[in-house]
Amino acid sequence: MASVKIPPRPGSGQADNQVTIRDRAEVTAFLAGHGIEYERWTPEHPVAPDASADAVLTAYAREIDTLKARGGYATADVIDVKPETPNLDMMLAKFNREHWHDEDEVRFIIEGRGLFHVHPPAGEVFAIEVEAGDLIRVPRGTHHWFDLCGEKRIRAIRLFQDTAGWTPHYTESGVDKGFEPVCFGPAYVARG
Ligand SMILES: [Fe+2]
Numbered sequence: 762m763a764s765v766k767i768p769p770r771p772g773s774g775q776a777d778n779q780v781t782i783r784d785r786a787e788v789t790a791f792l793a794g795h796g797i798e799y800e801r802w803t804p805e806h807p808v809a810p811d812a813s814a815d816a817v818l819t820a821y822a823r824e825i826d827t828l829k830a831r832g833g834y835a836t837a838d839v840i841d842v843k844p845e846t847p848n849l850d851m852m853l854a855k856f857n858r859e860h861w862h863d864e865d866e867v868r869f870i871i872e873g874r875g876l877f878h879v880h881p882p883a884g885e886v887f888a889i890e891v892e893a894g895d896l897i898r899v900p901r902g903t904h905h906w907f908d909l910c911g912e913k914r915i916r917a918i919r920l921f922q923d924t925a926g927w928t929p930h931y932t933e934s935g936v937d938k939g940f941e942p943v944c945f946g947p948a949y950v951a952r953g
Contacts, residue, residue: 763788763799763895766888766945781945792889795881798898804871808916814839817871821918824869832867832898834920840868844913855929856907859937864926866899866919873914876944880904880936890944904932908942 765782782788785801792799806820817839818825825837842849859880870891877889877899890910891897899905909915921927 910944
């Protein structure tokens with residue numbers, strides 16, 4: 762289940778003003794207010810941690826077909842990273858600065874966790890921590906950036922209208938530098 766955190770303004774010193782939403786209906790409504798679609802889909806097909814991308818796509822073919830039909834997506838692939846993935850930092854560095862795409866960013870998380878920061882055109886940056894079972898669609902043009910959580914593990918199905926449209930366009934605003942890429946899900950809470 763995703764959770765959403767509205768962080769304090771960087772440098773405001775108002776750390777206790779941050780609000781974390783964990784209720785499913787509240788999360789869905791908050792994100793919908795920013796044009797972001799959110800649903801829970803059960804990742805019900807067991808896929809071995811070392812399975813190939815093709816094996817993942819085959820296991821989830823039914824869900825992928827449903828999403829393609831619904832959203833007009835032409836292709837799907839799998840992002841599958843773990844701490845030992847070669848050049849992981851270089852790969853992540855492409856997406857951890859504020860950027861936008863010419864098409865939607867659609868992810869169905871089937872393992873692991875990740876952290877989106879979203880910067881609305883008129884409003885404060887908020888963070889969405891996604892985990893297995895989360896289906897999220899960040900609309901084209903939305904300013905955002907993405908980080909992995911501490912365990913550096915995510916496996917997600919990505920859907921594209923046209924893969925060429927998914928090139929990141931960097932805003933170079935520097936806004937991302939004011940936010941720590943720290944996840945805040947159940948594991949964080951458990952550590953107190
Ligand atoms: Fe992106």
